[in-house]
Amino acid sequence: MIVRKFKPTDLKRVFEIENMSFNQSYGINMFQKLYEMGVGFLVAEEDGYVIGYVIFWIKYENQGHIISIAVDKNHRRSKAGTELLIRAISILSMLKIDAIYLEVNENNTGAIEFYKTFNFKVDRTVPGYYENGDGAKIMYLPLKRGKVA
Numbered sequence: 001m002i003v004r005k006f007k008p009t010d011l012k013r014v015f016e017i018e019n020m021s022f023n024q025s026y027g028i029n030m031f032q033k034l035y036e037m038g039v040g041f042l043v044a045e046e047d048g049y050v051i052g053y054v055i056f057w058i059k060y061e062n063q064g065h066i067i068s069i070a071v072d073k074n075h076r077r078s079k080a081g082t083e084l085l086i087r088a089i090s091i092l093s094m095l096k097i098d099a100i101y102l103e104v105n106e107n108n109t110g111a112i113e114f115y116k117t118f119n120f121k122v123d124r125t126v127p128g129y130y131e132n133g134d135g136a137k138i139m140y141l142p143l144k145r146g147k148v149a
Protein backbone atom coordinates (compact mmCIF):
# COMPACT_ATOMS: atom_id res chain seq x y z
CA MET A 1 0.00 0.00 0.00
CA ILE A 2 1.21 3.50 -0.80
CA VAL A 3 0.01 6.93 0.29
CA ARG A 4 0.16 9.58 -2.42
CA LYS A 5 -1.30 12.95 -3.35
CA PHE A 6 -4.88 13.01 -4.63
CA LYS A 7 -5.33 13.51 -8.40
CA PRO A 8 -8.58 14.69 -10.07
CA THR A 9 -8.98 11.22 -11.65
CA ASP A 10 -9.43 9.85 -8.07
CA LEU A 11 -12.51 12.01 -7.52
CA LYS A 12 -15.21 9.43 -8.32
CA ARG A 13 -13.54 6.76 -6.21
CA VAL A 14 -13.04 9.10 -3.23
CA PHE A 15 -16.70 10.08 -3.44
CA GLU A 16 -17.67 6.38 -3.52
CA ILE A 17 -15.64 5.72 -0.35
CA GLU A 18 -17.14 8.76 1.37
CA ASN A 19 -20.65 7.62 0.43
CA MET A 20 -20.21 4.16 1.91
CA SER A 21 -18.67 5.65 5.05
CA PHE A 22 -20.92 8.54 6.15
CA ASN A 23 -24.65 9.29 6.33
CA GLN A 24 -23.97 12.94 5.55
CA SER A 25 -21.94 13.63 2.41
CA TYR A 26 -19.80 16.59 1.41
CA GLY A 27 -20.80 15.88 -2.21
CA ILE A 28 -18.51 15.36 -5.19
CA ASN A 29 -18.37 19.08 -6.04
CA MET A 30 -17.11 19.92 -2.57
CA PHE A 31 -14.23 17.46 -2.98
CA GLN A 32 -13.33 19.14 -6.28
CA LYS A 33 -13.49 22.58 -4.62
CA LEU A 34 -11.38 21.48 -1.65
CA TYR A 35 -8.77 20.16 -4.07
CA GLU A 36 -8.79 23.42 -6.02
CA MET A 37 -8.40 25.36 -2.75
CA GLY A 38 -5.13 23.50 -2.20
CA VAL A 39 -6.00 21.68 1.04
CA GLY A 40 -3.98 18.60 2.04
CA PHE A 41 -5.52 15.70 0.13
CA LEU A 42 -3.95 12.22 0.17
CA VAL A 43 -5.13 8.80 -0.93
CA ALA A 44 -4.08 5.28 0.04
CA GLU A 45 -3.65 3.02 -2.95
CA GLU A 46 -3.32 -0.75 -3.06
CA ASP A 47 -2.39 -2.44 -6.35
CA GLY A 48 -3.42 0.71 -8.23
CA TYR A 49 -6.83 0.89 -6.50
CA VAL A 50 -7.74 3.76 -4.16
CA ILE A 51 -8.88 2.34 -0.81
CA GLY A 52 -8.95 5.44 1.38
CA TYR A 53 -8.38 9.17 1.64
CA VAL A 54 -7.67 11.95 4.10
CA ILE A 55 -8.32 15.69 3.70
CA PHE A 56 -6.80 18.26 6.07
CA TRP A 57 -5.86 21.94 6.28
CA ILE A 58 -4.81 24.75 8.57
CA LYS A 59 -8.05 26.10 9.98
CA TYR A 60 -6.52 28.93 12.00
CA GLU A 61 -2.92 30.10 12.05
CA ASN A 62 -2.01 27.72 14.88
CA GLN A 63 -4.55 24.96 14.39
CA GLY A 64 -4.61 22.01 11.99
CA HIS A 65 -7.90 20.32 11.12
CA ILE A 66 -8.77 16.90 9.74
CA ILE A 67 -11.68 17.60 7.38
CA SER A 68 -12.42 13.99 6.42
CA ILE A 69 -10.85 10.54 6.53
CA ALA A 70 -12.31 7.24 5.37
CA VAL A 71 -11.26 3.80 4.23
CA ASP A 72 -13.24 1.47 1.94
CA LYS A 73 -15.34 -0.91 4.08
CA ASN A 74 -13.64 -3.94 2.54
CA HIS A 75 -10.17 -2.66 3.44
CA ARG A 76 -10.63 -1.54 7.05
CA ARG A 77 -8.52 -2.75 9.97
CA SER A 78 -5.46 -3.19 7.71
CA LYS A 79 -3.82 0.08 8.84
CA ALA A 80 -4.69 2.15 5.74
CA GLY A 81 -6.37 4.73 8.03
CA THR A 82 -3.28 4.74 10.25
CA GLU A 83 -0.94 5.31 7.31
CA LEU A 84 -3.11 8.16 6.01
CA LEU A 85 -3.39 9.87 9.40
CA ILE A 86 0.36 9.48 10.11
CA ARG A 87 1.12 11.29 6.84
CA ALA A 88 -1.44 14.04 7.51
CA ILE A 89 -0.08 14.58 11.05
CA SER A 90 3.51 14.66 9.85
CA ILE A 91 2.73 17.27 7.17
CA LEU A 92 0.72 19.41 9.62
CA SER A 93 3.47 19.02 12.25
CA MET A 94 5.96 20.73 9.94
CA LEU A 95 3.83 23.87 10.04
CA LYS A 96 4.52 24.80 13.69
CA ILE A 97 0.92 24.49 14.83
CA ASP A 98 -0.25 23.89 18.42
CA ALA A 99 -2.81 21.16 17.85
CA ILE A 100 -4.80 19.19 15.29
CA TYR A 101 -8.58 19.20 15.72
CA LEU A 102 -11.37 17.10 14.24
CA GLU A 103 -15.06 16.40 14.73
CA VAL A 104 -16.41 12.87 15.01
CA ASN A 105 -19.98 11.62 15.46
CA GLU A 106 -20.36 10.79 19.16
CA ASN A 107 -21.86 7.39 18.19
CA ASN A 108 -18.93 6.52 15.91
CA THR A 109 -17.13 4.47 18.54
CA GLY A 110 -14.85 2.80 15.96
CA ALA A 111 -13.44 6.12 14.73
CA ILE A 112 -13.13 7.43 18.32
CA GLU A 113 -11.07 4.35 19.23
CA PHE A 114 -9.02 4.86 16.05
CA TYR A 115 -8.20 8.48 17.01
CA LYS A 116 -7.35 7.42 20.57
CA THR A 117 -4.61 5.16 19.19
CA PHE A 118 -2.96 8.44 18.05
CA ASN A 119 -3.50 10.02 21.48
CA PHE A 120 -6.25 12.35 20.32
CA LYS A 121 -8.17 13.61 23.38
CA VAL A 122 -11.83 14.61 23.65
CA ASP A 123 -12.11 18.39 24.05
CA ARG A 124 -15.90 18.67 24.25
CA THR A 125 -19.19 17.37 22.85
CA VAL A 126 -21.42 19.55 20.64
CA PRO A 127 -25.07 18.38 20.76
CA GLY A 128 -27.01 18.31 17.47
CA TYR A 129 -23.90 18.96 15.36
CA TYR A 130 -25.01 16.69 12.50
CA GLU A 131 -28.09 17.03 10.24
CA ASN A 132 -29.72 13.95 11.80
CA GLY A 133 -29.40 15.45 15.28
CA ASP A 134 -26.40 13.41 16.40
CA GLY A 135 -23.83 15.17 18.52
CA ALA A 136 -20.13 15.51 17.69
CA LYS A 137 -17.11 14.94 19.84
CA ILE A 138 -14.42 17.53 19.19
CA MET A 139 -11.08 15.76 19.52
CA TYR A 140 -7.58 17.22 19.41
CA LEU A 141 -3.99 16.12 19.31
CA PRO A 142 -1.74 18.57 21.17
CA LEU A 143 1.55 19.33 19.43
CA LYS A 144 4.65 20.78 21.03
CA ARG A 145 6.50 23.19 18.71
CA GLY A 146 5.18 21.24 15.72
CA LYS A 147 5.94 17.81 17.23
CA VAL A 148 3.46 15.38 18.79
CA ALA A 149 3.43 16.46 22.48
Ligand SMILES: CC(C)(COP(=O)(O)OP(=O)(O)OC[C@H]1O[C@@H](n2cnc3c(N)ncnc32)[C@H](O)[C@@H]1OP(=O)(O)O)[C@@H](O)C(=O)NCCC(=O)NCCS
Binds near residue numbers: 021022069072076115
Ligand atom coordinates in the same frame (compact mmCIF):
# COMPACT_ATOMS: atom_id res chain seq x y z
C1 LIG B 1 -12.00 5.30 11.09
C2 LIG B 1 -11.36 4.63 9.89
C3 LIG B 1 -10.83 5.70 8.93
C4 LIG B 1 -10.17 3.77 10.39
O1 LIG B 1 -9.49 3.23 9.25
P1 LIG B 1 -8.83 1.76 9.28
O2 LIG B 1 -7.90 1.67 8.12
O3 LIG B 1 -9.89 0.73 9.37
O4 LIG B 1 -8.04 1.81 10.67
P2 LIG B 1 -6.69 1.03 11.06
O5 LIG B 1 -6.66 -0.32 10.45
O6 LIG B 1 -5.54 1.93 10.74
O7 LIG B 1 -6.90 0.94 12.65
C5 LIG B 1 -5.86 1.23 13.57
C6 LIG B 1 -6.37 0.95 14.97
O8 LIG B 1 -7.45 1.86 15.29
C7 LIG B 1 -8.41 1.16 16.11
N1 LIG B 1 -9.65 0.98 15.36
C8 LIG B 1 -9.87 1.19 14.04
N2 LIG B 1 -11.15 0.92 13.71
C9 LIG B 1 -11.74 0.50 14.84
C10 LIG B 1 -13.06 0.05 15.14
N3 LIG B 1 -14.04 -0.01 14.20
N4 LIG B 1 -13.35 -0.32 16.42
C11 LIG B 1 -12.40 -0.25 17.38
N5 LIG B 1 -11.11 0.15 17.17
C12 LIG B 1 -10.80 0.53 15.91
C13 LIG B 1 -7.79 -0.20 16.41
O9 LIG B 1 -6.99 -0.05 17.58
C14 LIG B 1 -6.93 -0.44 15.18
O10 LIG B 1 -5.87 -1.33 15.40
P3 LIG B 1 -6.16 -2.94 15.27
O11 LIG B 1 -6.91 -3.16 13.98
O12 LIG B 1 -4.78 -3.52 15.27
O13 LIG B 1 -6.98 -3.31 16.48
C15 LIG B 1 -12.36 3.67 9.17
O14 LIG B 1 -12.96 2.84 10.12
C16 LIG B 1 -13.46 4.39 8.41
O15 LIG B 1 -13.32 4.74 7.25
N6 LIG B 1 -14.61 4.60 9.08
C17 LIG B 1 -15.75 5.28 8.44
C18 LIG B 1 -15.47 6.72 8.24
C19 LIG B 1 -15.17 7.41 9.56
O16 LIG B 1 -15.79 7.11 10.58
N7 LIG B 1 -14.20 8.35 9.52
C20 LIG B 1 -13.84 9.15 10.67
C21 LIG B 1 -14.88 10.16 10.85
S1 LIG B 1 -14.38 11.53 11.80
